[in-house]
Amino acid sequence: MTARAWQVPQEVYRALAGVSAAAKKALDPTLTELVMVRASQLNHCAFCLDMHLDLAREHGETEGRLDLVAAWHEAGDRFSERERAALALTEGITVLTDGFVPDELYALAGKHFDETELAHLIAAIIAINSWNRLMVARRTAPGETEWHS
Structure with a gap:
């Protein structure tokens, strides 16, 4: 079997979609998409990155800010303190190779x-990390629509 040969089972897709939808309910959609973009960058998930960049634009996010998400630390006041806190937490939860998420985050x-x-922000970060791992494990290409059964 190759990485692309397996399909995401429908019940797994529905469950993860439900978690994603529930997590986003208490959050600003633009902020949520910035978080989704950053996690997808860190996880090298082209499928999710492509999708969430499009969704961020639909929610009114600018190209200039989207161009800087990967370098938000150095972007000065282009991102609010609230957005920077969310992006920092996203990185802390996404990149666990250095240990636990620091209490400071x-x-x-x-x-x-x-x-x-x-709580919703943390759930959203966990959900996008799950989606990223599913799509990367299957090597799902941007725009691909036939990846789940």
Whole structure:
């Protein structure tokens, strides 16, 4: 079997889609898409990156800011403190090779998100990481529509 030969089972697709939808409910759609873009960049998921860049544009995100998501640390005031906190938490949860997510990231996010928003943000980051891993494991190409059964 090759990586592209397997299909994502319908029940897995539906369950993950449900988690994704629920996670996004308490969050600003533009901020959510910035998080989805950053996680997809880190995970090298071309399928998800392509999709979430399009969705970010649909929600009114500018090309200039999208161009800088990968370098948000150095982008100055192009991203708000709230957005930077969300992007930092995204990186902390996505890149676990250095150990646990630092408490400082939770504390920073807690300054900009109430408890409900923070729980939804964490769930959204976990969901996009799951999607990224599914699509990368299957080597799903941008725009491909036949990847689940």
